[in-house]
Amino acid sequence: MKLPVMPPVRPMLAKSVASIPPDASYEPKWDGFRSICFRDGDEVEFGSRNERPMTRYFPELVTAAKAELPDRCVIDGEIVVTADRGLDFEALQQRIHPAASRVNMLAEQTPASFIAFDLLALGDDDYTGRPFTERRAALTDALAGSGRSFHLTPVTTDLATAQRWFDEFEGAGLDGVIAKPLNLGYHPDKRVMFKIKHERTADCVVAGYRVHKSGADAIGSLLLGLYRHDGTLASVGVIGAFPMATRRQLFTELQPLVTTFDEHPWNWAAHTAGGAGSQTGAGDRTPRRNEGSRWNAGKDLSFVPLRPERVVEVRYDHMEGERFRHTAQFNRWRPDRDPRSCTYEQLEQPVSFRLGDIVPGLG
Structure with missing residues (x-):
């Protein structure tokens, strides 16, 4: 060449x-x-x-x-x-x-x-x-x-x-x-x-966390959820851009919400480990680091489950299916919001548009 x-x-x-x-x-x-x-x-x-x-x-x-x-x-x-x-x-x-x-x-x-x-x-x-x-x-x-x-x-x-x-x-x-x-x-x-x-905002439920790479006493990222029409909690993305002092403070604050996988709506590990009996027990604060889903090799299952009781407002650009297309950004905590009110209905829905109307012959 x-x-x-x-x-x-x-x-x-x-x-x-x-x-x-x-x-x-x-x-x-x-x-x-x-x-x-x-x-x-x-x-x-x-x-x-x-x-x-x-x-x-x-x-x-x-x-x-x-x-x-x-x-x-x-x-x-x-x-x-x-x-x-x-x-x-x-x-x-x-x-x-x-x-x-x-x-x-x-x-x-x-x-x-x-x-x-x-x-x-x-x-x-x-x-x-x-x-x-x-x-x-x-x-x-x-x-x-x-x-x-x-x-x-x-x-x-x-x-x-x-x-x-x-x-x-x-x-x-x-x-x-x-x-x-x-x-x-x-x-x-x-x-x-x-x-x-x-750039838009959404109120999401905090349903879990992953520990920071520096050690097990700091939050690496928070896992976010939104409720569907049928009442199930969908995983929509994460936020993770926090100062180190905030990561440690959040770790301490969230410990009372740590729960078992058996009692969590995202019991992903049960699908790979073969049953509820093999789940992380109450108070186990070490995420599984090497598990992966047999259906989606890219999904990281290593997280600490939390009772979905805290609500956070995040900034996001747009959705891809049920999830945020890019990593969301922390905006503020919403102690005034009922977690069950964090549904997809709050999200702005873009007007449908055909790719072929943008570039003829595409799509």
Whole structure:
């Protein structure tokens, strides 16, 4: 491979701002794996945000790149997987698997798409020093007539349109808007763009904790729950950004609420250990560190169960199914709230939106 811009390259980044800035180019913020695609004839590589190669996980995109992209190019974008309800990040995560046979199977069952939004090189020309308006125009020409796998993200310079996108596109699984100064060059690993993401609050039940990595006398994270319509308590995410003094204080405060797994709504360990008799006993404050679910190898079952009596208000951006898409942030304690009032009904529901109405041919 011999290109004007060679791998590895760390992509240009964005910093969070509270509102959409004026006088910029705006585009949807896609929720997938950030990736830079390098093509030089039959050689294709996909690099990740941390410069690690992702090529082996997306063989269908390698094939598509040879058919749909210019012969020699470097394109910044996002790898996504779509579903009926919009973007499916959980299905995307499953693509990162060590077994080639499973990767190939998933490539057929849940094929990925590449959303292109910047151009670093084309032919023998390095575009990183050119303004974004010029890079975007060249990218539009380069992807004219591209096929089913590579798509050009929509852009606008109209602030009102960007605000409408921010309000509407969340219903298709997108999580905000990116703003790029019109004359911005491409600066790898620099936060020179702007991202505007949704931020909301929810009152959640604290149903457990994990200990801090420093030892067993401090809280690492708190496990959050919301009640469904049928009265069952769903696991929705965690919060964990606390000062060390607060972690130790919380550990002491929560000990009176420690309970057994037998009496807890999230008796996950029973499913793997083979019965209630093998559960952590009353007063056992050491989480199980090495257990995993036979149904979901990524689920960490090592937590200390608490009686769901304390309520905390958290900040979150958006939901993915029943759970917070990203780690929630602590806002304040709510001693005035009845834990049973912490239901999904309090959450704002985004308006449904089809991916195909954002990018024709996607989804």
